[in-house]
Each structure stands twice: as structure tokens, then as C-alpha cells.
Amino acid sequence: MYDLARREFIVQGSAAVAALAVFTSQFAQAFPSRAGETVIPWLDQPQPNPVPAVIQSQLVWEDMDSWVTPNEKFFSIAHFDRPTIDANAWKLEIDGLVKKPLSLSLADLKARPRQEVVFTVECSGNHGFPFFTGGIGNARWAGTPLAAILEEAGVKENGIEVVFWGTDVGDIALKDDNRDVKMHQNFARSMSLADAMSPNNILCYEMNGVALPPPNGSPVRLIAPGWYGIANVKWLKRIEIRNTRFMSLLMGRDYVTIREEEHNGETVWAETSVGRALLKSAPARVTRSDAGYRISGAAWGAPIAKVEVKVDDGPWLEATIDHGEEAEFAWKVWYLDWKDPSKGEHTVTSRATDMAGQIQPAMDDPWITKKHTYWESNGQVTRRIGIA
Numbered sequence: 001m002y003d004l005a006r007r008e009f010i011v012q013g014s015a016a017v018a019a020l021a022v023f024t025s026q027f028a029q030a031f032p033s034r035a036g037e038t039v040i041p042w043l044d045q046p047q048p049n050p051v052p053a054v055i056q057s058q059l060v061w062e063d064m065d066s067w068v069t070p071n072e073k074f075f076s077i078a079h080f081d082r083p084t085i086d087a088n089a090w091k092l093e094i095d096g097l098v099k100k101p102l103s104l105s106l107a108d109l110k111a112r113p114r115q116e117v118v119f120t121v122e123c124s125g126n127h128g129f130p131f132f133t134g135g136i137g138n139a140r141w142a143g144t145p146l147a148a149i150l151e152e153a154g155v156k157e158n159g160i161e162v163v164f165w166g167t168d169v170g171d172i173a174l175k176d177d178n179r180d181v182k183m184h185q186n187f188a189r190s191m192s193l194a195d196a197m198s199p200n201n202i203l204c205y206e207m208n209g210v211a212l213p214p215p216n217g218s219p220v221r222l223i224a225p226g227w228y229g230i231a232n233v234k235w236l237k238r239i240e241i242r243n244t245r246f247m248s249l250l251m252g253r254d255y256v257t258i259r260e261e262e263h264n265g266e267t268v269w270a271e272t273s274v275g276r277a278l279l280k281s282a283p284a285r286v287t288r289s290d291a292g293y294r295i296s297g298a299a300w301g302a303p304i305a306k307v308e309v310k311v312d313d314g315p316w317l318e319a320t321i322d323h324g325e326e327a328e329f330a331w332k333v334w335y336l337d338w339k340d341p342s343k344g345e346h347t348v349t350s351r352a353t354d355m356a357g358q359i360q361p362a363m364d365d366p367w368i369t370k371k372h373t374y375w376e377s378n379g380q381v382t383r384r385i386g387i388a
């Protein structure tokens, strides 16, 4: 449907631009809200954010009333500084093991084929801390495919790793038994060449129909649908091809998950760098209207087959998934009508099942209990609510 609108857009020009805007805003509003409903706030509110410079504008779940998160409510994470970049002077270097190094301006990128994707970005630290439960948002991102640019630069035979360098820099002190080093290091993350060449990846310059805002990476960021937030490098400056695996602070030391895993009856300790998103869901809000109580929420991280909701220690009840615009990498919104809740305090838990039959783990599942770091906290989310 959306492709059809885009094709008309190309043929008919500006009249269709207006039509397209209406078309997309209808979907942007798609949410199972009911006339005259009121939201009942959760009893368990997140703790005050101790790192306000790093984490900004977290999603307030009770406020979630649209499929697409408005830019001004979209969360923003910056580990180092928050650079201000002059978009007119900005250039993106593509170099390293390439046959033809490139230097591209914003206009150069915009002149290339345009690609859009609706993608839910979640920080892998979300739900890993009592003050961090709103590190997620869904936006319509637009840019140009990365693969064609890498092809044009021509990756040399020995190029295996693609490093995305941000403009932001931080002072890092690394001190352990073997090392005592102070670095002034740019934010950087890498991907294997095969992962970087995915047709889903775009160099993104637009978010929900406007220029990419400064907190989200202006003028250009990588959007890597299906990956945790950390892979989506903002304030891009340089893309470099290397012949070895790369490990920055944000890959080899921070954003590393440590898990005890069972293998042939033995415990294996695995350390993995945060990468692809994991199956997850969360209750967003409970509303009350003349028609009764309703629980709604979101599910993401994998193609969603089913969402179930449990109140207190009751049975799992299947929620209705809202099939608005189908978008592979966007969260699905769901709801369940809650029949005659008794007065007092209740818990509400959701769990998602993906198309491969995987179920979002419970908080007492070894997948969660044997994880010794806060990243990739995709366990079931339980909220507390009081019914008057």
C-alpha cells in the first residue's frame, strides 16, 4: 500500500505529496484508543535518571498513543559529547580498504535513491536499570542505501570489517592488569562487511518527515533495522573498511553481555558484543472508558506471531494485535480488554511469541537469571496498577 502511494508520488508530484502526508499521518495515529478513555498511571514509576546528560527524553509508556513516536518525545542517548554539526559543511568520508575513497556531502546523499523504513530503535540497556525503562521509540527513517555506496567505493579483497565513526569524542581511561591507557576516542561501532551490505541499512538524514534532529544524529546517522540502538551510529563522520575485527569501547568493553550457558552438562561463560535486537514486549498503559478497562502495549525485536497478557497469577490471555501498516522492523501494538478487574492492586505482565515459536523469556528463565550484565534485558515486563 505504501509503495503504491510512493509510486503515485513519483508520477504526480506535489498533489500526491499532500495525499501521502495524510496517508502516513493516518497510520501515524493508528493506536487502539477509545473515545473518552482515561489513562491510569502505573504504580511502579521509573526511578529518577542519574545520568541526564546521557539519557534524554525517555518514552513515558502511559503517554504512548501513536504507533510512530513523535520526534520531540523520542529518546536520545549520547555516551560522549552531543556534537553540533554544520550540515552544509559536513562531509562523509568513505575510506580504508577501498579502491575509490569517497567524500560525500549531504546533497550528494540526498541526490541518491531514497529509501524509507519504519524501525523501532531500542537501547539494549532498556529495562536493565530501575531508571531506564523508556529507551525505545518507533520512527519512519529516510535516507539512502549504504550498500550501493560501499559498492561504488569498491571494497578491496581483504576488507572484512566496516567501521562507522561518529563525530562525538570522549576521554576514556582503560586500566586493568595489562593496560593503563588514556584515550581521546571517537564513538565508533563496526559491522562485518556482510552485515553492513544488508539492503535494509540506510544512511539516514530524515526522521518522521523532517531533517534528522540533532539529538538523533544530525545530519546523518546509520539506521540498521533489526539491530539494537547502539549499532545505529549517529553524527556519522567516516566509514572505514579494515582487514581485522574492530573493538571499540562500545563493542569490546561496554555493551558486552556476559552469560553462563549450558553445553553438554557444563557451564560455559560467554561474552558477546551487543548486536541484533531480541524478542520483547511490554505493557504500555491501562485505560478506562464507559466500555471498561483495556490493557495495551507493544511487541518488537522479531517478527511477532502472538502477544499474551497475564493479570496477577491468572492465565495467559491472547491480546489482539493491531495490524495497521505492516512494517517488518517496527513494533506491533496490541490490546486486551480487561473484564471487571477487582478493586485494589494488580500486576500486568506481557509476553511475545515470534514467528519461529520463540517465547519472550520470563524473569526467572536461565536466559535472564544467568546473564550477569544489564544489556539485552528482554525478559517479560511486569507493571503494577491500582484499580479504584
Ligand SMILES: Nc1nc2c(c(=O)[nH]1)N[C@H]1C(S)=C(S)[C@@H](COP(=O)(O)O)O[C@H]1N2
Binding pocket: 074, 075, 076, 077, 078, 079, 080, 121, 122, 123, 124, 166, 167, 168, 187, 215, 216, 217, 228, 229, 230, 231, 232, 233, 234, 235, 236
Ligand atoms: N555517535 C553516536 N551514536 C550513537 C550513540 C552515541 O552515543 N554516539 N548512542 C547509541 C545508543 S546507545 C543508542 S540506544 C542509539 C539511540 O538512538 P537515539 O538517540 O536516536 O534514540 O544511538 C546510538 N548511536
Ligand SMILES: [Mo]
Binding pocket: 077, 122, 123, 124, 125, 229, 230
Ligand atoms: Mo543504547
